[in-house]
Amino acid sequence: MAQTQSSLSESGGLAGFFKFAENGTSLKTEIIAGLTTFVTMAYIIIVNPLTLAGPNANTGMDFGAVLMATCLASAFATLVMGLLANYPFALAPGMGLNAFFTYGLVGAMGLPWQVALGAVFISGCIAVLVTLTGIRETIIRAIPMPLKAATGAGIGLFIAFIGLKNAGIIVDNPATFVALGKMSDPHVLLAVFGLIITGILLVRRVTGSIILGILITTVLGLFVPAGDGKMITNFVPGAFGIFDKPPAITPGLFKLDIAGALKFSLFAPIFSLFFVDLFDTIGTFVGVASKTGMIDEHGNLKRGSRALFADSLGTIIGSLLGTSNTTTYVESAAGVNAGGRTGMTSVVVAILFLLSTFLSPVVLAVPAVATAPALILVGVLMCSVLKEIDWEDVFIAIPAFLTVIMMPLTFSIATGLAVGFVTYVLLALLSGRGKEVHWFMYVLGVLFIIYFAVQAGV
Structure with missing residues (x-):
């Protein structure tokens, strides 16, 4: 009887819609994979609100609203x-x-945070446009791989610097x-402990190393004096202990200022948002899809345009809700x-992200020093591309x-x-190697020079 029920579940609506048999998987396997992916990336639920609206951010954004927007x-x-x-x-x-x-x-x-959200919205619209028109292939071919790798590593150092x-x-x-x-400051000592414990978890390849490191450091902070009569971690229970009703999203919902972001002086930042998001996504797609049979015999991603469209649409929706660019996470490899x-x-x-909106007491309790190790170690991981x-x-x-x-x-960035x-571009032109450079790079070079001139008030 149990075998019959199992067979029915495998041949039901979900199995047919997602093509379980064709992909050699099952509902149980997919659920376990989803849980695995979520655990490895759940740290963003804590880190993103602290980055955009935490005590060190000074953006003026509402923490609870950013938490809701993130989830x-x-x-x-x-x-x-999906x-x-x-x-x-x-x-x-x-x-x-x-x-x-x-x-x-x-x-x-x-920039006011509303204008910054407008810039995020515009970068998402550009991403949708280049995906639907096929321009993204031109951009991918135009920018040499070493500069793509350098961008990823530079962002890694930038994140690590902020964490330190x-x-x-x-x-x-x-x-x-x-x-x-x-180094005798209790905040510094707690951050160093978090860095060590999270590093050990990563070395031992423990699933969810980063979120575990954040939680362990946060719990320890309950017993470490901050020097002002309080503990570093200040946990205020919700209506149901670690659970509470979701925070209000209204302080950040639809507050973006698109008109304020439509300035040439914001060309470079908007392009940077688009560029980083695009290549971060493509790098993740290629790296993870190669393990799943999603790349055809010509080296192209199956249903790649749909996936890129979903990624670009995520950024647009995120800006409307009140958060920065949404992108595909390399942690998806854990689920794969x-x-x-x-x-x-x-x-x-x-579904798990939606359920997480009820965990606001936990997120609100996490101190900045508990997420700092995560920033440092994510920066370390991003620098691996320097070998390219x-x-x-x-x-x-x-x-x-x-x-x-x-x-x-x-x-x-x-x-x-x-x-x-x-x-x-200048080295190519002045060293006689100009023909090696794609024409699109010259366009970008000229635009960036104009950007510098505008910034300098020329």
Whole structure:
């Protein structure tokens, strides 16, 4: 009888819609895969609100609203990915992109957060346009792989720098710009502990290492004095302990200022949002899809346009809800390794993101020093792409290095990207290697030079 029920469940509506048999999977496997993916990326539920609206952000955004926007945008985008493209991929606000939003657009450029959300919306619209028109293939071919790799590594350093700053491990110094923080400070000591414990979990390949590290550090913070009569972690129980009704999303819902973002001075930041999101997504697609049979004999992604459309649409919806760019997470590989092969995996992840909206007491209790180790270690992982750069070829090494180093030093992904692209084009022209450069790179080079001129007030 049990076998008959199992057979019915495998041949029912879900199995037919997601094509379980064709993909060699089952409902049980897909559910386990969804749980696995969710656990590995659940840290974003805590990290994103702290990055956009935490005590170190100074954006003016409402923490609870960002928490809701994070969960809802992730759930919506992941659900569209599963239902439209039938991919076992999960989406959420991207690391690096959220830091750029806070410390670049709002912090360094002084934009109101509403205008910054408008820039996110425009970048999402551009992504939809290039996906539907096929322009994305031109962009992919135009930008050399070393510059793509340098962008990823630069963002990694940028994120790690923010993590070190939030932890108090590095502080500002008028003589040397930065210096080592006060290592006896309980906040610093707790962050260092979190860094060590999360690092150990990653080395031992424990599923959900980053979220576990955040939670362990947060719990320890309940017993570490902050020096002001309080503990570093301040947990206020909800109506049902760790559960409570979802926070209000209205403070950030539909508050974006699109008109305010339609300025040429915002060309580079908007392009940077689009560029980083696009290549982050494509890199994840290719890397994860190669393990799932989603790449055809010509090397193209099956249903790739649908998947890219779902990713781009996620950014647009996220900006309307009140969060930074939503992108496909490389942590989806964890679910794929657990057997996930269809969009049912994504549906499970989406449901879990929706359920997470009831965990606001836990998220509100997490101190910034508990998420700092996550930022540092995510930065470490992102720097793995540096091996794809031929450092012996100076023509490539110079713009790649400038792209990487200028992002953390200028506290701007856009500036690092612009410096690297302009340097690459100028080196090509002045060294007789101009024919090696795609014409689209010259267009970008000219636009970035105009951007610098506008910024300088020329």
